[in-house]
Amino acid sequence: MGQRLFDNGKPDTDAPRHIGHRQRLRERFLVTGGEGMPDYELLELLLMLAVPRRDVKPLAKSLLDQFGDFASVISADREKLQRLPGMGDTTVTALKLAKVAAVRLLQIRAYKRDAVSSWQQLVDYCRAAMAHEQVEQLRLLFLDRKNMLIADEVQQRGTVDHAPLYVREVAKRALELGASALIVVHNHPSGDPTPSEGDIKITRDVQAALEKLGIVLHDHVVIGREDYRSFRNLGLL
Numbered sequence: 001m002g003q004r005l006f007d008n009g010k011p012d013t014d015a016p017r018h019i020g021h022r023q024r025l026r027e028r029f030l031v032t033g034g035e036g037m038p039d040y041e042l043l044e045l046l047l048m049l050a051v052p053r054r055d056v057k058p059l060a061k062s063l064l065d066q067f068g069d070f071a072s073v074i075s076a077d078r079e080k081l082q083r084l085p086g087m088g089d090t091t092v093t094a095l096k097l098a099k100v101a102a103v104r105l106l107q108i109r110a111y112k113r114d115a116v117s118s119w120q121q122l123v124d125y126c127r128a129a130m131a132h133e134q135v136e137q138l139r140l141l142f143l144d145r146k147n148m149l150i151a152d153e154v155q156q157r158g159t160v161d162h163a164p165l166y167v168r169e170v171a172k173r174a175l176e177l178g179a180s181a182l183i184v185v186h187n188h189p190s191g192d193p194t195p196s197e198g199d200i201k202i203t204r205d206v207q208a209a210l211e212k213l214g215i216v217l218h219d220h221v222v223i224g225r226e227d228y229r230s231f232r233n234l235g236l237l
Contacts, residue, residue: 021055022048039070046074050094059086074099075132103129107152115183116147116218122183123221123228130187130223138165138186142179143218151177165202167209174215181216185223193224200236207237 029037029045043060066084067073074095081092106125115122122141130137138156141149153173156164165184174182184203188194195203199222207217220231231237 021057039073040064042070043073046094046098047091050090059091062086072132074102077134111149111152114147115141115143115149126185126221127223127228130185131225133187134189136186136189138184140170140173141183141185142174142177143181143183144178145180147181147218150179165206167202167205170206171209171213171215174210175213179215181218182210183218184220186220187223191225193222193227193229195220195222195229195231195234195236200231203231203236 025041025044025048029041034042040057040060043063044056047056047060062084063073063081064070067076076095078092078096081087081095082089103125106121106128110118110122110125113121126139130139135157137154139152139154142151142153144150155169155173156166165186170182170184184206186199199220203217203220206220210217217237218232219237222229222231
């Protein structure tokens, strides 16, 4: 029988000693649903699925040391993950799949509700999708007359401190979709969600253009690493 290999291609000579630990970890997860389990154990479980025969606890802890917490690990840039010892295509895929699954779940919940009356669920979705982006991303949420989401589109990806918002393109797309209202969302990779003067000016330009078309701009939300700011709540709309 040939040697078992790690995800990075190195031989695994220690696999048998970890079988009991893996089984206990799986059983605890099934009993608790993950409740109360620390980040490194949840990462272990993900990595175990990608690497069937290997002690992945050191790798899980190394990832947390590098990126900070579970959400930051699964949201980390693919190339940065692949540069770390022990990380290959299989393990990176497992982490990115967890991120996509989390965002997709929140997205589905947001689509099934009135966007205005279920505001927190909408914000939770946007934070999951955008809070850990390394560059600014501009997202437009288009709503019908009942404030139900009819489209969720990333319009622009910019730099670490700028993503252009083009008034004409926003208005054009809203008309194409037959939207009655929309919400603008963008992130600040710096972590601070405070709107800039530029954010305020362009938002008022968009609001004025949409008003002429009978389309309501409900809000502009700025997503930071730990928090967000709503133009509506700040009295800027």
